[in-house]
Amino acid sequence: MLKMPPAFQMPNVNLEEVSAELARTGKRVHVLWQEAETLAFVARGREYRSEFHINPADEVMYMLRGEMRLHYRTSEGKEEVSVLTEGSIIYTPSGIPHSPRFPPDAFALIIERKRAAGEIDAFQWYCPKCDDLLYEGRFVVSDYALDPVSTAYAAFFDSEQHRTCGGCGNVTPDPR
Numbered sequence: 228m229l230k231m232p233p234a235f236q237m238p239n240v241n242l243e244e245v246s247a248e249l250a251r252t253g254k255r256v257h258v259l260w261q262e263a264e265t266l267a268f269v270a271r272g273r274e275y276r277s278e279f280h281i282n283p284a285d286e287v288m289y290m291l292r293g294e295m296r297l298h299y300r301t302s303e304g305k306e307e308v309s310v311l312t313e314g315s316i317i318y319t320p321s322g323i324p325h326s327p328r329f330p331p332d333a334f335a336l337i338i339e340r341k342r343a344a345g346e347i348d349a350f351q352w353y354c355p356k357c358d359d360l361l362y363e364g365r366f367v368v369s370d371y372a373l374d375p376v377s378t379a380y381a382a383f384f385d386s387e388q389h390r391t392c393g394g395c396g397n398v399t400p401d402p403r
């Protein structure tokens with residue numbers, strides 16, 4: 228038996244229309260729904276995507292338009308790339324540092340779950356010269372509509388100290 232409040236409207240969303248709306252407004256994400264066990268949003272790609280995101284939840288990404296290069300780091304710390312062509316879907320288990328790189332005219336449907344109370348998302352940057360960990364930002368992602376990735380970006384790029392490598396001294400430039 229379904230247990231839903233009587234006023235609940237099941238979201239029924241056309242993904243083409245959502246993508247067109249993102250392209251028109253320039254916004255990065257459009258949240259379709261956020262519930263305890265399911266959260267879905269359409270994301271437009273962004274320039275300069277360089278961080279690795281570590282989710283406390285599993286994630287499914289489906290490429291609606293364009294191509295994604297999903298960089299990720301293995302348990303040995305090696306960087307690999309999985310290319311997601313238009314119409315392809317990929318499953319990323321929780322805990323794998325991953326960096327979805329796709330251009331602003333490409334769109335992906337992302338499905339995960341809403342964070343439980345106290346869960347932390349981590350965003351890591353590595354040195355482009357020596358691959359040392361440069362900086363890790365840790366955030367509580369309570370609401371995807373607040374665009375947590377942009378918050379993490381600002382924390383990294385606004386600080387030259389965060390972008391300076393403790394290993395080799397290289398300063399990652401701010402490309403914005």
Ligand SMILES: [Fe+2]
Nearest residue numbers: 354357392395
């Ligand atoms: Fe370095």
